Amino acid sequence: MHADEVDIDAELVQRLVAGQFREWAGLTVTEIPSSGTVNAMYRLGDSLTVRLPRVPGGVDDIGKEATWLPRLAPLLPVEIPVPVALGEPADEYPWRWSVNRWIDGDLPVAGTTSxxxxxxxxxxxxxxxxxxxxxxxxxxxxxxxxxxxxxxxxxxxxxxxxxxxxxxxxxxxxxxxxxxxxxxxxxxxxxxxxxxxxxxxxxxxxxxxxxxxxxxxxxxxxxxxxxxxxxxxxxxxxxxxxxxxxxxxxxxxxxxxxxxxxxxxxxxxxxxxxxxxxxxxxxxxxxxxxxx
The missing domain is CATH 3.90.1200.10 (Aminoglycoside phosphotransferase (APH), C-terminal lobe)
Structure with a gap:
């Protein structure tokens, strides 16, 4: 999608997780199909997700969400994804990334009259x-x-x-x-x-x-x-x-x-x-x- 986009796949995510969070090293990593343009998303086991910036413009967002999401969560009437861990840059991937709670649900369809x-x-x-x-x-x-x-x-x-x-x-x-x-x-x-x-x-x-x-x-x-x-x-x-x-x-x-x-x-x-x-x-x- 972008000229400055980095290559990310499930194997890379598996290696990053195993290298930095040994307690999750054995969990299955599955790409989450998404139309997101800034971050790649992967499911980690049954209860976690991994969020990785695709482009430099999304890098600062990881720290911003880690700061604000825990403060915003108790003030909103619905669930929001609160990070449970922050990954650091590695030889294979240059930026910070986050691990968040998985939230069950479906995407709404445009055109709803509900x-x-x-x-x-x-x-x-x-x-x-x-x-x-x-x-x-x-x-x-x-x-x-x-x-x-x-x-x-x-x-x-x-x-x-x-x-x-x-x-x-x-x-x-x-x-x-x-x-x-x-x-x-x-x-x-x-x-x-x-x-x-x-x-x-x-x-x-x-x-x-x-x-x-x-x-x-x-x-x-x-x-x-x-x-x-x-x-x-x-x-x-x-x-x-x-x-x-x-x-x-x-x-x-x-x-x-x-x-x-x-x-x-x-x-x-x-x-x-x-x-x-x-x-x-x-x-x-x-x-x-x-x-x-």
Missing amino acids: TTLGTELGELVREFRKITLPDAPAAYRGGPLSEQDAGTRSALRQLVGWIDVEAAMAGWDAGLAAAPATGSVWLHADLMPSNLLVQGDRLLAVLDFATAGTGDPACDLIPAWNLLTGPARTAFRAAVDVDEDTWIRGRARALSMALIQLPYYRETNPGIAANAQYVIDQVVADVTGAPA
């Missing part, structure tokens, strides 16, 4: 906003929406002939025209379907806190367009209880992420590309008034 899931996602976002832990990092993509303008417009130019660029541009411009955030709150900042676990229509867990921190409350509204539709989106909005400007900024943030992802991952990550196309279709339908 009002239960919509409400529980909204309640999760509301609980994030209540967090007051000091010295919080800045959330990735959590600053003013205008910071995403150049990248978003560049992606739109690449997608001419592929999507309804005019409608997508209208959705983006509406976000820029909305009143900006008046304060920062704690955010997950990457509530993609691949970072959620469910059982049926109940929310069980939230994964991958590399982007977490404080920023624009609109950042955590993206599930409304990358996962939910119809009654579920309505239930989500009612549960998060945000004003119209924040809602429109949230739609623009979901759109910006999707527009940038689609041309970048179209050939290398079908899962991310498919979800990006879904988001664009949802936002275009919202902007034009067409059926989603």
Whole structure:
């Protein structure tokens, strides 16, 4: 997926674990199929996972999660992956890596209309906003929406002939025209379907806190367009209880992420590309008034 990506496989993970954590040396290592773009994930035995950065940009996230996940876990209404050990760089692998608890669950499917899931996602976002832990990092993509303008417009130019660029541009411009955030709150900042676990229509867990921190409350509204539709989106909005400007900024943030992802991952990550196309279709339908 990336020019600077390192090679990782199950055999490498087995050697790293055996070399640094002898108590787990005999456990089976199995790759976890994932559309994740920054980290490789492997299951270790029945109750653990191993998380290894693929690219230099993900290296600092390992230490960040080790610091913040234990503090955030008791404040959130669902499970999150708390690290149980940190691996160190080795001759075969250059960066820190983590061992975490395994959490059972299924990935939700984009297009869900479950009002239960919509409400529980909204309640999760509301609980994030209540967090007051000091010295919080800045959330990735959590600053003013205008910071995403150049990248978003560049992606739109690449997608001419592929999507309804005019409608997508209208959705983006509406976000820029909305009143900006008046304060920062704690955010997950990457509530993609691949970072959620469910059982049926109940929310069980939230994964991958590399982007977490404080920023624009609109950042955590993206599930409304990358996962939910119809009654579920309505239930989500009612549960998060945000004003119209924040809602429109949230739609623009979901759109910006999707527009940038689609041309970048179209050939290398079908899962991310498919979800990006879904988001664009949802936002275009919202902007034009067409059926989603």
